[in-house]
Amino acid sequence: MLPNDPRRPAIEAPRVHVVDDYAEYRDGLLYSLRAEGFEARGYASGEVFLAEPLWLRRGVVTLDIDFDPPGSMNGLQIFNLLLAQRCPMPVIFLTGPHGNDMDLALDQVGLRGRADVHFFSKQAPLDKLKDKIRLFLAREPALRREAEEERRLLQLVLDVLTPAEREVISRVLRGQTNYGIARELNKEEGVVELQRASAMKKLLGDSRSPHLLVELLRPLLDRHGAESLTALAEHELVHRLGLLDPLARDVLMAAVDGRSDTQIARAHGWLDETDRERRHRAVVQGHLDRALALVQADAVRQVRKWLGYFGPCRPSSPSPSPSSP
Structure with missing residues (x-):
């Protein structure tokens, strides 16, 4: 699909996504949310919710943990796919009365270090849940901007930079000079200079500052545990194909x-x-x-x-x- 292809699905407006297999609770929550002006949509299963790529969704997800029938995708599996697709929507787990599912969810979510996650019992007052939804809806645009910037950089590294440019810029990030890079890669120094200038134009626009380059790319490499842009691009391709x-x-x-x-x-x-x-x-x-x-x-x-x-x-x-x- 081309960038302006009419077949390309549009990113939707922010809303509350209620994912719960218990129809009576789901419909009641949707009715209450809509009555107070929230845009809300319900899903009877994780499979229905995940039918379209999550990046196209915006807003907040309320997520049950246990789903019927047995063998259905559970709330933690849905949450893990949200993470895998790097979906920036905040998540509110809604737990049943027995509490065991909340303990499990707390353990699993705590391992991932997500601050944009909260837990509510389904017996809690709806006013408190709605207050948290409002808070998360207000926070979601900033979370999305951060996710979009990382998505943009990863796309540049994988799709826009050439393999030669990735090799050169990886060495620039390590502080090597054009002369040193040329010797290591067995290239003419002029060729390295051209490849470096081309890559920096793609990454930084008109700036040629190596300090800005480091500020832009070093955190990205560290977050993904990659030693070079080539390794990062390969890791990113494996990740995408794994989805x-x-x-x-x-x-x-x-x-x-x-x-x-x-x-x-x-x-x-x-x-x-x-x-x-x-x-x-x-x-x-x-x-x-x-x-x-x-x-x-x-x-x-x-x-x-x-x-x-x-x-x-x-x-x-x-x-x-x-x-x-």
């Missing part, structure tokens, strides 16, 4: 390999040879759009380029069995 479920992965990798929508649809059992309207195209495109959104790519060629940089990152793609659209 794909098996179906999204298979469709995306098939498109990367140059297979047509007809070939992809046939492999997954979506093709009706008698359908003159070729409705399988919309099915394939829907899965492909979702996959591209999860890996933050505008087009298949972008993913193909990344895999060209880091071939070993490519996920394995077993032969698909027929699946529902």
Whole structure:
């Protein structure tokens, strides 16, 4: 998808996302929130809530912990996927009367160091819950700006910088001179100077300050435990591909390999040879759009380029069995 492609889903307005399988409580909370002017939407399961990439969502999530039937995604699993997709929405866990689920959630969330998380019993007064929702809604724009800046930098490192520029800038961050970088990489010093200038233009605009470069990129490297921009780019690609479920992965990798929508649809059992309207195209495109959104790519060629940089990152793609659209 191109940046202005009308098929690109828009980021929604902030709202309260109520994820709870208990319909009576969920509907009652939605009614109470809407009565006080909150925009709110309910979801009966984590699977429904996660049907679209979380980055497109804004606002606050209220999240039950235990879900029925057995085998359904629970609240902690949903929370972990929020973290995996780097979704900046604050989370309010709503716990049942027995308390064991709250102890478990406190242990798990505490390990992740998230300050934008709170816990309420479902028996607590709704006024207190609404006050916390208002507080989190006011805080969400700042959290999103921080997340957007990190997302922007990671996209620059993975998609905009060339492999040579990543090598050069990694050494600039270590304090090496152009001469030292040229000797280490066995390049002409003039070539290193051009690559350094090109990378800094992409990262800093008109500034050429190495101090600003360090301030921009060193915290990013430290947060992701990467020693170089090349390692960071590879780590980021592995992370993004890891967000794909098996179906999204298979469709995306098939498109990367140059297979047509007809070939992809046939492999997954979506093709009706008698359908003159070729409705399988919309099915394939829907899965492909979702996959591209999860890996933050505008087009298949972008993913193909990344895999060209880091071939070993490519996920394995077993032969698909027929699946529902």
